[in-house]
Amino acid sequence: MSWDTLLTGVRLATMDPARGCAYGAIEDGALAIEDGRIAWLGSRVELPGDLPSEVEVVDGEGRWVTPGLIDCHTHLVYGGSRAGEFELRLQGASYEEIARRGGGILSTVEATRASSEQELYESAARRLQRFLAEGVTGIEIKSGYGLEFDSELRQLRVARRLGETYPVTVSKTFLGAHTLPPEFEDGDAYIDYLCDQMLPAVASEQLADAVDVFCESIGFNLAQVEKLFSAARDHGLPVKIHAEQLSNMGGAAAAAGWGALSADHLEYLDDQGVAALAASGAVAVLLPGAFYFLRETQLPPVQALRDAGVPIAVASDCNPGSSPAESLLLMLNMACTLFRLTPEEALAGVTRNAAHALGWKQERGVIAAGACADLVLWDIEHPAELAYFLGGNPCHQVVVAGETVLRHG
Ligand code: NIG
Numbered sequence: 487m488s489w490d491t492l493l494t495g496v497r498l499a500t501m502d503p504a505r506g507c508a509y510g511a512i513e514d515g516a517l518a519i520e521d522g523r524i525a526w527l528g529s530r531v532e533l534p535g536d537l538p539s540e541v542e543v544v545d546g547e548g549r550w551v552t553p554g555l556i557d558c559h560t561h562l563v564y565g566g567s568r569a570g571e572f573e574l575r576l577q578g579a580s581y582e583e584i585a586r587r588g589g590g591i592l593s594t595v596e597a598t599r600a601s602s603e604q605e606l607y608e609s610a611a612r613r614l615q616r617f618l619a620e621g622v623t624g625i626e627i628k629s630g631y632g633l634e635f636d637s638e639l640r641q642l643r644v645a646r647r648l649g650e651t652y653p654v655t656v657s658k659t660f661l662g663a664h665t666l667p668p669e670f671e672d673g674d675a676y677i678d679y680l681c682d683q684m685l686p687a688v689a690s691e692q693l694a695d696a697v698d699v700f701c702e703s704i705g706f707n708l709a710q711v712e713k714l715f716s717a718a719r720d721h722g723l724p725v726k727i728h729a730e731q732l733s734n735m736g737g738a739a740a741a742a743g744w745g746a747l748s749a750d751h752l753e754y755l756d757d758q759g760v761a762a763l764a765a766s767g768a769v770a771v772l773l774p775g776a777f778y779f780l781r782e783t784q785l786p787p788v789q790a791l792r793d794a795g796v797p798i799a800v801a802s803d804c805n806p807g808s809s810p811a812e813s814l815l816l817m818l819n820m821a822c823t824l825f826r827l828t829p830e831e832a833l834a835g836v837t838r839n840a841a842h843a844l845g846w847k848q849e850r851g852v853i854a855a856g857a858c859a860d861l862v863l864w865d866i867e868h869p870a871e872l873a874y875f876l877g878g879n880p881c882h883q884v885v886v887a888g889e890t891v892l893r894h895g
């Protein structure tokens with residue numbers, strides 16, 4: 487035993503279901519870190535008597551500790567802003583109408599293409615720091631605002647550089663199939679271009695950990711999804727999908743058939759879709775920020791997902807059009823108020839189940855022996871407070887791979 491750090495005087499919300507209690511909580515807990523990993527955890531009274539003399543003992547002063555938060559669905563890297571469209575929508579235009587008139591995603595594509603790698607990096611870094619300040623230590627970042635070779639790869643390189651520069655683990659997703667770019671009139675031809683030209687380059691530069699697609703009338707149809715997923719499989723890349731956000735196209739079930747990591751949005755998911763997700767083990771990622779910001783009224787089938795045992799994650803969907811959200815804690819509140827998740831389900835949605843959605847199961851998103859020591863210490867009296875505050879930030883300290891990377895106050 488050669489522990490580096492022993493954290494005592496903490497209440498652990500382990501989020502480990504094996505503990506069989508709310509939040510997997512250990513009151514009066516202690517936790518040992520060795521080589522960036524959790525070496526031991528338990529109640530303080532169970533601590534072995536013969537502690538190594540060189541171990542640094544840190545008193546958590548009664549704070550709650552959770553796993554580092556994970557935002558498993560973001561479009562963090564983009565140029566420009568869509569505040570003008572927000573005003574248009576307030577005057578009555580719908581999100582889909584704006585998209586069909588060449589605004590929406592395409593207006594961000596224009597701004598992103600016009601941005602240098604450094605400009606994209608700096609604006610995304612500002613957003614990333616806001617997430618990190620709230621205890622986010624893992625984040626997924628999609629491309630999808632380039633829609634042509636150089637700018638898609640530029641977005642993914644920025645995502646990679648963010649992960650190399652900040653103490654946040656970044657999962658990169660290739661979303662070339664976000665919408666049809668202005669250079670193409672035909673979705674089939676664009677999907678062929680993605681499969682034949684872009685995907686091989688993305689895969690050979692190891693710029694993506696997964697492939698995503700927007701399956702929707704203003705995105706891509708099922709046949710195009712299947713074609714893209716087949717190409718992703720040829721390159722050994724896992725898949726995920728934006729599905730059933732504005733209508734029911736059967737995208738989630740199709741993705742489940744390809745062993746997708748997750749299906750995201752899901753407001754219009756039907757029973758068949760729920761059953762397909764349950765059978766495949768894919769995670770249902772709920773995005774309350776987009777639901778709120780687009781003033782949707784169709785609720786995702788949360789009870790059916792629960793009944794079927796589908797793991798539910800919650801993410802910010804941080805993007806300039808449908809969810810300009812820069813707070814994952816606010817998403818916890820919205821998941822509870824809008825979707826009626828319990829605070830415990832919401833927290834599992836940004837820890838254990840978010841890790842699962844990124845293929846990081848066991849490694850992150852849970853406080854357990856052997857897992858990475860990514861932890862957050864909170865100034866709260868109960869874990870439900872994480873979903874309770876609207877715009878507050880009770881984060882006290884963020885630890886990544888056993889090292890303190892941020893301390894507030
Ligand atoms: O997840 N649904 C598609 N994509 C994004 C929105 C992108 C945008 O409007 O710029 C989403 O909501």
Ligand code: FE
Pocket residue numbers: 559560561728803805
């Ligand atoms: Fe999205």
